Amino acid sequence: MSSIPGADEYGVDVAIEDADRERALSVRPEDVEPADELTFARNVFLPLTTACRYTCTYCTYYDVPGEASLMSPEAIRETCRTGADAGCTEALFTFGDDPDDRYTEVHDQLREWGHDSIHEYLREACEIALEEGLLPHANPGDQTREQMAHVADVNASMGVMLETTADVRAHSGSRAKSPGQRLNTIATAGELGVPFTTGILVGVGEDWSDRADSLLAIRELHERYGHVQEVIVQPVSPNERWDGDPPSEATMRRTVAMAHAVLPEAVAVQVPPNLADARALLDCGVEDLGGVSPVTEDYINPDYAWPAVRELEDVAEHGGVPLRERLPVYERFLPEDGVENEWVSERVGREIADGERYRTVLAD
Numbered sequence: 273m274s275s276i277p278g279a280d281e282y283g284v285d286v287a288i289e290d291a292d293r294e295r296a297l298s299v300r301p302e303d304v305e306p307a308d309e310l311t312f313a314r315n316v317f318l319p320l321t322t323a324c325r326y327t328c329t330y331c332t333y334y335d336v337p338g339e340a341s342l343m344s345p346e347a348i349r350e351t352c353r354t355g356a357d358a359g360c361t362e363a364l365f366t367f368g369d370d371p372d373d374r375y376t377e378v379h380d381q382l383r384e385w386g387h388d389s390i391h392e393y394l395r396e397a398c399e400i401a402l403e404e405g406l407l408p409h410a411n412p413g414d415q416t417r418e419q420m421a422h423v424a425d426v427n428a429s430m431g432v433m434l435e436t437t438a439d440v441r442a443h444s445g446s447r448a449k450s451p452g453q454r455l456n457t458i459a460t461a462g463e464l465g466v467p468f469t470t471g472i473l474v475g476v477g478e479d480w481s482d483r484a485d486s487l488l489a490i491r492e493l494h495e496r497y498g499h500v501q502e503v504i505v506q507p508v509s510p511n512e513r514w515d516g517d518p519p520s521e522a523t524m525r526r527t528v529a530m531a532h533a534v535l536p537e538a539v540a541v542q543v544p545p546n547l548a549d550a551r552a553l554l555d556c557g558v559e560d561l562g563g564v565s566p567v568t569e570d571y572i573n574p575d576y577a578w579p580a581v582r583e584l585e586d587v588a589e590h591g592g593v594p595l596r597e598r599l600p601v602y603e604r605f606l607p608e609d610g611v612e613n614e615w616v617s618e619r620v621g622r623e624i625a626d627g628e629r630y631r632t633v634l635a636d
């Protein structure tokens with residue numbers, strides 16, 4: 273049995289059994305049954321702030337203090353409106369982790385707009401998205417229980433990448449992502465009944481045992497709470513801050529197969545079609561192509577353009593399966609009668625019930 277770095281410190285009770293790891297390590301692509309359909313969501317990407325407490329060495333998203341930006345309410349509304357007009361259903365709020373006092377410009381701007389914290393502002397941003405006809409999916413990185421509880425009822429789903437259970441150099445420095453803290457964020461989402469997206473980053477210094485442990489840790493938290501809707505298998509992608517090689521196709525194939533085998537059937541395995549060659553991974557158990565935007569770029573990986581929906585259809589055709597559009601919250605979490613349940617707040621449930629665009633997506 274092995275425990276995970278930082279798990280004790282953050283009070284997360286996850287331990288990996290050697291036998292489970294051995295079983296995960298033995299999975300090969302040829303052991304896997306391919307999925308019978310491929311799903312995706314249409315979204316707009318809203319980079320609320322480029323200020324971040326961490327400095328992950330693979331990331332070009334964050335700005336140094338003095339240069340960080342904050343999206344204005346007007347810009348948020350404008351982007352959401354453009355997205356809704358283009359048929360999107362999701363407002364993806366992904367941004368720097370817990371921007372702190374190092375970024376006085378962000379704090380000053382937030383205060384000027386009447387907010388004490390980025391989570392208060394995120395709440396307003398989610399309200400704007402809902403008003404404009406989009407369902408919020410926020411990934412603000414690690415969150416405390418108080419932070420997440422502050423925005424849970426205005427999000428259809430939320431997310432954070434576990435990245436990896438290993439302590440890797442890519443996360444080093446005085447402030448660094450800790451596997452225990454990431455797992456704690458995922459557990460908190462379970463406790464609060466938030467449908468959740470997580471995932472692993474492949475090629476940042478982890479080995480095969482770490483990949484197995486990461487997937488098994490996610491499985492354990494899902495077994496406890498039932499809240500994980502999808503797990504992203506994301507290859508690290510070279511950019512001006514990261515000059516390492518991306519993982520090979522063979523590595524991606526084996527990792528996707530491992531994810532498919534380790535995770536329960538209800539949890540979809542997602543690969544981002546702008547970072548990975550989805551065609552070459554389909555037979556290893558890919559079930560979802562994530563949020564794809566007809567309107568905005570992938571601000572985290574701006575060098576890698578989104579394929580058009582037409583190209584996603586080609587990918588699905590290549591695998592001989594249908595392509596189906598989904599909402600940012602998976603259907604099994606939606607209330608069967610009424611507008612709310614333990615997973616969906618009344619605020620979000622009403623929007624889904626009343627929104628014509630959402631109903632069309634659900635009917636297809």
Ligand SMILES: O=c1nc2n(C[C@H](O)[C@H](O)[C@H](O)CO)c3cc(O)ccc3cc-2c(=O)[nH]1
Nearest residue numbers: 313411430431432433469562563570572600
């Ligand atoms: O455009 C991106 N979308 C990313 N997404 C969006 C994701 O593809 C969709 O928002 C979800 O599938 C919900 O529809 C993430 C969402 C999460 O909750 C966690 C991590 C990611 C990572 C990315 C990413 O790197 N780039």
Ligand SMILES: C[C@H]1O[C@@H](n2cnc3c(N)ncnc32)[C@H](O)[C@@H]1O
Nearest residue numbers: 330331433473506507508509511572
């Ligand atoms: C939103 C997610 O984007 C991922 N992320 C950040 N930088 C990169 C990169 N160079 N390549 C691939 N994924 C990246 C991290 O996994 C983060 O959690």
Ligand code: SF4
Nearest residue numbers: 324326328331368369
């Ligand atoms: S990946 Fe997220 S947490 Fe890491 S530096 Fe980039 S914005 Fe910050």
